[in-house]
Amino acid sequence: MKNNELETKSKLQDESLFNSSVGRRSFLQYAGASAAGIALVAAGCKKDRGVENTMTGATLDFKNEIGVLNYAYALEQLEAAFYVKVASAPPSAFTTAQKAYFQDIQFHEIAHREFFKNVLSTAAIGSLEVDFSSIDFTSASGVLAAAMAFEDLGVAAYNGAGIRITTDAYLVAAGKIVSVEARHAAYIRDIILNGSFADLGSLERGGLGANDLKGLDAALTPDKVLATAGKFVKTKINVINL
Template sequence: MKTEPGKELEMLQKENSILTASLHRRSFLQYAGAGAAGIALIAAGCKKDHGNDMPPVNGGVTLDFKDDFGVLNYAYALEQLEAAFYVQVASNPPSGFSAIEKQYFQDIQYHEIAHREFFKNALGTAAIGSLAVDFSSINFTDRASVLNAAKAFEDLGVAAYNGAGVRIKTDAYLVLAGKIVSVEARHAAYIRDLISPGSFSGPDVVDATTGLDQALTPDKVLAAAGKYIKTKVNVINL
């Protein structure tokens, strides 16, 4: 049974404090004060294995896009993928990473964990299970391989949120999705400039005429993300 809409909205409003936390001067990526404490509390349950506290589902998951719950679960699936990637990078960064890069990737890790846990808690009993990931195509010991994978994840994440926004019916959910995608865009810009300075808003992601970032429909996003997901993802009512 799905969470009741009233209770769901109240939960979202409480969780929203995570996303509105102030930023520390030390880094444009790191939350400060209560924000950092909030993320630490959310991630506390993941300290042992830095992952979800539920085993990956065996029979696959279904994303039903008939309502807002389907869109939120779609975002939850993508945040699971990103969190798993950054946890692995932060726990054992490539030897080619500088000290500041290690710190920034650790910051991004906690952002993604916060996003993942936000959707999991907000969805309640309507949440899909934990996804099993496949990062065999990524060489986590190589700086270039990690940066290129991070770029792919962040660019895809931004495009996914942009493309899914039109499917969200509840104003509160749309506002929160906008806050999350703005953080994802910060990540993308940082990582892109690590790879090639000045590429943060390259023509491959930002239309030179409209000045708008790319938007991708869920089917295209899931097709691109599929190589990193072991769990079968079924999509209906798209």
């Protein structure tokens, strides 16, 4: 599909969104579709800068922004795998609305994953093997706690990595993605504890260091994020030039 066709399709979607009455769930569906559309437009920017992997497992080479994009790709693979598993067999205690929301989030994370895969092309790391053995997928509280951890960590990861992105198109795309991730985090936190819609920094609420007095969300460097996310990944992740 040509870029002008994509732009026309995007405009039609935007007009449909603003000219109709939509609920929260419908908005999330539009957000996920938009992320997928961005992928096709941005894929032509820098997709042929391959990173040779000379180690066993997946190598994240932070010598340039390709490493940052692969870092985001790794995290989106993890989140997509988690939500696909939840959506395929949600806990019995989930309400109908919760099942629907988790279906929506599943599609968003898949769109995010495919965005980075398409942009990176031959420079993309391989598919990661996940390990969710520590999560009880039959327990609503267990699934919600895991979802909160993934979403809060994802927001902090994007915030902490933004400074390493040098291409404007990628920075804009990352900003659009992290805003959707933050909406996920707010929704899930509100289910767990009404009113705790953001990472307010307090340990009892699972905070990651946000500064609520200044209205700033958390930002974590890749080494801290990977140390936390690593327990859910079987594939060895090698980090160089960080």
